[in-house]
Structure formats: C-alpha cells, structure tokens
Amino acid sequence: MAPVFLSAVLVFTALFDSSQAALDNKGTDFILTFPENLQRRQTNPKLFIACPHPSGATVEITLPSTRHNERVRVTYGQVTKVELERLEVELRGSKKSDSCKSVHITSDVEIVVYGVFAEGASSDAYLALPTDGLGTEYFVSCTSVVRNFNSEGFGDVPSEFGIVGVHDGTTVTIVPSQALTFDGQNYAAGQAFSVGLHRFETLQV
Template sequence: MAYVRIAVSMLALLSLSCCSSAARDNKGTEFILTFPENLHRQNLNPKLFIACPHPGGATVEITLSSTGYNTRERVTYGMVTEVEVDRAAVELVGSRKSDKSVHVTSDVEIVVYGVFAEKFSSDAYLALPTDVLGTEYFASCAGTPSDRPDRPAEFGVVGVHDGTTVTIVPSQAVTFDGQNYTAGQSFSVGLDRFETLQVQASEDLTGSKITADQPVAVLSGNMFAICMPMDEPQLGSGDHIVEMIPPVDTWGKEFVTVPLTKRTGGDLFRVVAARNNTQVDVSNKNTKTLNAGEFWEIDVPSDEYRHVTSSEPVLLVQYSKSNDADGTQTDPFMMIIPPVAQFETEYTFSTVELFSTFSRRTHHINLVISYGFVTPESYGYPGGLRLSRIAASCSTTTPVPADRVDNDCDGRVDEELLNGIDDDGDGLIDED
C-alpha cells in the first residue's frame, strides 16, 4: 500500500506577495511529476516540498497513479509541507515505460519541489506546472562513472494528455523496453495521461531530443554521477543528479554564472543548443558554434563569473563537481540556470535536510539559485523562474503592464516600466 507521511518545516520567503494566476512561471495549480531512478542504499522515500505564496494557504490533493493512493492536505502560508511518497509507487526503474507519476492539484497557486534524499546520493528539482510544459526538450545529464557502468545517465518523460506520441532521438546507444537503438536513431512511445517512461544509458545522454505531439514533462540527470570535466576519468565520490527541464520555447539567449560558495576547484557549466548554427559567446572564452543537440562544457574557476550569450536560445546547466575536485564538503548536483529574461521579481523556496552526519551541513543562496551541501551529499535547484515563451514564434502585440508576454518579440518580457522613459537604453520606450 502506498502511503504519504506529512511533516511541516519553516519556509524561507524572499517575498510575501503573489503573482497573477495567468503568469507563466513555476507556480501553478496542477503538477504531474515523477522521480528518475536513484541508488538503493537505505531505500529512503522521495518527498514533495510544497509551499503556498497565497496568504490564505492552499488545499492540495496528491494522487499516486500506480496505486491510486490519494491524500488531501492543507498547506499553510509561510510554511513548507513535506509529503513523503512511497518509493516503489513513484520511482522510475530501468529503461522502459511505466505508470510512476505523481499528480498534485491545488485550489490556489503553489510551489512544488521534488526531493530525492537517499543516503550519500541526494538531489532535488524545481517542479514545473502543467500550464507551462511544452512539446520539445533536450536532455542534460553527465558522464557516467568510469568504473560503474551500472550507474547510468537517464531521462524521464511524463504524459499529461491521453494519446500522446513521444519521439526520442538519443545521443547515445540505448536499450528501451528490450529494443536496441543506436545514437541518433529515433523511436516513438505512446503515453497516456499519468504514464511515464525512462531512458537510461551507460554513456552521457546530454543532447538527447524529446518531442511530443502534446505537452509532456521531462526530467533528466544521472542515477549517480561524478561530475568531473568530461576529458577526465569520471572517478571519485558521486551523487544522484536530477532537474526538471524547461521546454525549448522558454530557453534564453543571455545568462550570468555565479560560482558555488566554499569551492576552490571550479564549477562545470553546460550550454545545450536546440538549433543548428547557434553561436555561443562566453566571457574570457572564444566563440563556439553548436548545432542542435550539441553542448559546450565550460570549467569555470571558483573565483570567476561568466556572461553567456547566444544567437539562438540555449539551455545552461551548472554542475557541482565531486568532492575529490578540491576536498570541499559537498558532492555533485546539477541545477538549471534561468536566462536573464526569465528572472523573477519574487521567489518562494525551501532548504532540504541532508542525511550525512560527517560534518555540519550548510545551505546557500546565489542570485539565481538555491543549494546546499554536506559531505558527501548535496542538492541544487533554481529558486524560481518565469517561463514565458520567449523562444517561440512571435508576433508583436500591444503591451500590457506585467503581462509577461514578449510584446515586441525581442526575447525579453516586462523589461521596462510604464513611465515614458527608455529604461534599458535600446531606443524604445515602455516596451513590454
């Protein structure tokens, strides 16, 4: 029998206000999630962290599709409700199709995180609501351990509508539901609402393309990763890594990177392209041209920042390296870096309890990300972001204050105040 156990902890709030229900961001009233496979060390259950930025709180209903288990809980404003879910009912296992989804609904907008804190193998992801999901994605993973091919790279897909056809073009050879596919060989899988699939490989699956004829949710990462530079052996201490991937139509062209605190061995960043002939510029680096599905891994020193721009929308992901890189009390995790155009004006987020008892755990906040670590565990995820369709086909529209629409088709939203002044100095007044 699947079960849910409820605990409540204090919530860190950057703002107490609430956004319009029509806003495209990480807040929503419906989420359909899953949990890609993690190591089975203590068979700990994953959790949902749920917060409500609405002063009146929220009534949240959670259903596990594989068992039908259902619970309704009250989420209080200013607090985080932790919902423990039965691992066997929600964890994707192997490279195959299944029904391991979690359905979360609420009477008002909420913020949801998926947390998979296994002993010495923990990470977490920011959940995206169903109203911002898309039909085109590219996976971002990491190299697999040099001495453990049984700890694969992986990505998962969750059906949101019945009768959805998902087409996958893997960047490496994979076996799915007993069938072998070579790198670049497409195959299709039918998913109904709440059905799931996972694709795994003993090689890095970054750049794998996932498209669907109806919106789906996509998560990617590794069962267990070392996260050393790709031209080095993937040896050392490792960790589970996972993020929920934004759809391509929300990707951006400008980013800033921030080093992880306490680290001295640098951080890894991957720029993933969705379109051919994408020109990528990184401060202090030469320009690189990427085609669709290709990526550029950048090793940035721990005392340096980077400005990343591109001619076409890209995905930027930051990776914390193995503890072996510099002896810092942490281990690998991955986190999506929101493009500048998708920065929010307010954030609601929570920290994650880690299991290690080797040393004192710490939690940190950067400009665009929230993360924490302790030897030998860690987690990281965006604190929140807009998900406006700034990379979709665009037609100019009349600006409405705070509508979060790219009215002038420049790849940005709501970048100026309605004050008759050219706030960003581009020669246009009161755009968006």
C-alpha cells in the same frame, strides 16, 4: 565528500496553449514522477510544497497507480513536506513502466512544488512545473559517471531521465545523442524512436 548524482526529470505534454499569460513555476495542477535512484537504502522520495497566498492552500496528492489520495493543508510562509511511498512512484529500468509511476497534485490556489529523492550518496532534486507551463520539446543534459559501486550492486552509473504523460494519446519521440537501450532494443546515436503514453503513464531512459 560523497559523490552526488543528479537525474533529469522530463515532464511531457502533448498540447501547449501559447495564448496564456506569462509562464512561471506556480500553478494549481502538477503531474510529475521520480527517476530511479540507484542506491537501495529504501529512502522515500518527498514533495516540498509552498504557497505564496496568505490564505494558504488545500492540496490533493494522488498516486494514479494505487489511487491513494492524501489531502494536506499548506500554510503561507511555511514549507509542507509530504513523503511518498518509493515503490509507488520510483521509475525503474530503461523502459515504459508497467504501472503509472506518476504523482498528480492539485490545489485550490497556486502553489510551488519541489521533488527531492535523497539517498546516502545520491541526492536528486527538481523544481516541478505546472501543467499549464509545459511544452512539446525538451533537451536533457546528461553525462555518465564511471565509478564502481560494488557494495550497491552496480558499476558505471548511467544518466537517466523520466517522462510522464499529461494527455491521453501522446506520442513521445526521443532522439538520443549517444547509443542507448530502451525496452530491450538498442538505439544508435541519432536514431529516433517513439513511445506512446496516456495521461499518468511513465517511462524512463
């Protein structure tokens, strides 16, 4: 059986209104990203969108990096698949992205969104949370997989997580539980560092 490596995706917001109704995974506004898949077979990441409303949904998918916009109709009782261009949305390296690698999804009624990034021996998937259900503190569970993948051009497989800005002027503070390198700088376990993000900007650790 081929090994499966899961990446953690972290969507960050600077503000959270606790006065809202009960939180769930349905919403009309989503901002997300796709962490790096270390396999390079050029498979594109995909969105899977479902609508719980009998009337269905009209969904707009925008890639802020290129301003590419696509409108899809999501039918009640069916799942709509949307393929994204890998180079426009995949995070690369341990750094803040040079361009916004985010995906902005809006809908006229509440929808449910899943992200899937599947390669031959590396399948990543997550349930996206709407922007009105986000908070300001997250824990990412990580492990390192020690295995040699010379044919793919890399050795030990590191853990990774991605962050996308939901509001302008957001300060993200990261406290690693083990040593890491970010943007060419080494950080020891417990050594906090901060990165500024505007809306749609992305980073990966």
